[in-house]
């Protein structure tokens with residue numbers, strides 16, 4: 463039995479074999495085939511879509527890699543109003559979206575009270591939809607209020623599970639311990655939790671990636687989002703090399719075999735470093751896409767990294783473009799909330 467078969471059967475591998483798998487392209491073909499076999503076993507050829515609403519690009523934090531970090535004075539900052547957010551949902555619902563993802567920088571303007579009002583109103587209007595939040599690290603009390611207001615899911619990438627590596631990507635006031643705690647607390651509150659990391663982030667080693675997988679095994683999230691790190695010209699990491707398509711796809715496939723029932727997006731970042739990146743992500747085991755529902759007028763201001771795709775198209779255009787791409791890759795977008803099956 464080779465290591466891909468072993469991973470398929472045991473849903474796990476020891477560190478040395480995992481290192482081997484991560485560092486060579488020798489197993490790629492078989493790895494992608496097995497990952498696709500497993501995704502089809504649980505999800506057939508279905509692809510779930512989530513409508514992403516980037517409602518504020520203000521952020522109080524200063525992650526070294528992120529284009530909307532507080533110290534980037536070149537960003538034109540914006541906030542969507544509650545009515546604008548609701549308009550995005552209305553538009554998205556009409557296009558067949560049954561999950562709305564509200565994402566922003568860590569923006570103190572959006573107090574608990576304001577967020578709760580927004581969540582409640584979406585919940586009342588769209589009873590059949592999932593509300594996903596991606597608004598960063600908050601207190602347990604705040605998360606509880608969001609949950610009670612009707613939010614069901616929360617995306618918070620752990621970014622890296624290694625303390626030393628975390629400290630190279632973030633300023634000292636941010637801590638991996640807090641980020642991990644947030645994830646476990648969110649789970650306790652009954653959120654379907656999504657975590658993940660960037661592939662090829664500066665200073666990342668294979669050992670770091672193995673730690674990421676071990677952390678995910680502990681957390682057992684419903685969703686796992688990974689995408690290549692892509693440098694942004696106005697950040698301290700402007701001169702750092704971006705992550706590669708090859709390693710990102712390999713990791714998508716490995717994640718599918720480690721976590722057969724999980725929801726794994728083919729991310730916009732993957733589509734940014736290769737024109738067919740998202741389709742290749744689907745063929746390597748991904749089963750989710752997160753097209754943008756934000757108003758076109760603000761799209762170009764939510765730039766986490768350089769050359770981000772889909773910043774000029776209306777939501778409807780993105781949806782039709784994706785539908786065509788997904789079909790050509792042999793899969794099918796479905797109108798479904800797309801809950802985790804585990």
Ligand code: SAM
Pocket residue numbers: 527528529565566567568596597598599617618619621659660689690691692693694731766767
């Ligand atoms: N503020 C929230 C948070 O921290 O979870 C949500 C927004 S944050 C910008 C969303 C994700 O973008 C981060 O978790 C990070 O992994 C990703 N990201 C930021 N900068 C990036 C870059 N330069 N390349 C690729 N992904 C990046």
Ligand code: FES
Pocket residue numbers: 521522523524525528530531532567568598
């Ligand atoms: Fe905003 Fe990292 S820069 S959370």
